[in-house]
Amino acid sequence: MTRTPLSGVACSIARASDLFGDAWTALIMRDVLVGLRRFDELAQDLGLSRKVLAARLARLVEEGVLTRERYQDSPPREEYVATEKGREFYPVLLALMAWGDKWHAGPAGPPARIRHNACGHLATPVVACDACREPLTVADTTQLPGPGGRVGPGTQLLGPLIAARGEEVSEPVTAPDTVRSAPS
Amino acid sequence: MTRTPLSGVACSIARASDLFGDAWTALIMRDVLVGLRRFDELAQDLGLSRKVLAARLARLVEEGVLTRERYQDSPPREEYVATEKGREFYPVLLALMAWGDKWHAGPAGPPARIRHNACGHLATPVVACDACREPLTVADTTQLPGPGGRVGPGTQLLGPLIAARGEEVSEPVTAPDTVRSAPS
């Protein structure tokens, strides 16, 4: 199927989906972030074919999300470790888990819990506004065009709609300085 | 490939990935949540084959994430609307978008911005602890086994690791009452 490449598309969700929009990749990241790092451990825990695991790991390393590191020399052994880019994917997994817990938990309740060590509570992750820390919902947010907007054909994901909104609300709102510049 | 079914696995991330672990589904949800609801609009905006779009939409309806509603009778026309389950997926998309913005934004910056209407700020979504509202990171959280834990073979995703942790910290922490029961 040659999986239409989404990496070129001007939408961060699309770019992220290009990598993680595959059932295994998210699960691999979860495992690695939680402490499973060796090839065989991953293969067994996930139950996916070793071929696909090798391919996914290679891709993740290539994308700078994981690194392959030697942890012993005598019989050479490698392990996969998350980079900062990889570690920062953890919140996305938490958001996904929270959704799954809420909408797909069996009668017994969620299969796993997250403890927030800083405050000691069992946490239900919420996606919040960095400015006011209130939860963000569809109803309470507006999508605006950003600086890296649509470029070229096949790229106008949401183009029309966002452009229309952009005219309605061309004034950049009260505090544009709140916006963080991406450190990348 | 018969895509190993993950729905039976005792892990909410796996269950959610079973649905959204496909490059298109997340993008379809984004479009629907943001206002594109008609078949052709979606097909054109996303640039995916109509066949796959039809399949994905059917799946999403079946899963109760979208509903198919008639918005006009004369020539019968249908549109896809997000249910509450679907609307609650929005935060996951925001988390994904924030990650993409940070790690994959081109030199021009992020392609889109989110305004939080309640506080008026352009928001950078953060995944926070519902109790203290501080951001959650891998380093500052611990995964514990939950009530709906591993059941049956092929299900022990993270089984060993989490079980081991469970012994280290068998005491359920300070405030177990903070835990919300899944409304499902």
Add this chain to the structure above:
DNA sequence: CCGATGGGTTCCCTGAGGGAACTCACCGAT
């Protein structure tokens, strides 16, 4: 020398994804 790890690679087979054409029901204009 034997067998067991760890970490992959190779082979074959199926079926999901892409592309594009076809269908059907209705409408509005000529």
Add this chain to the structure above:
DNA sequence: ATCGGTGAGTTCCCTCAGGGAACCCATCGG
């Protein structure tokens, strides 16, 4: 009454990515 257009899919064919399982190679422990 026919022509063309639109929304919403369906059908067909073809290729290639995923699953399964076997194979490979280096190194160690006994």
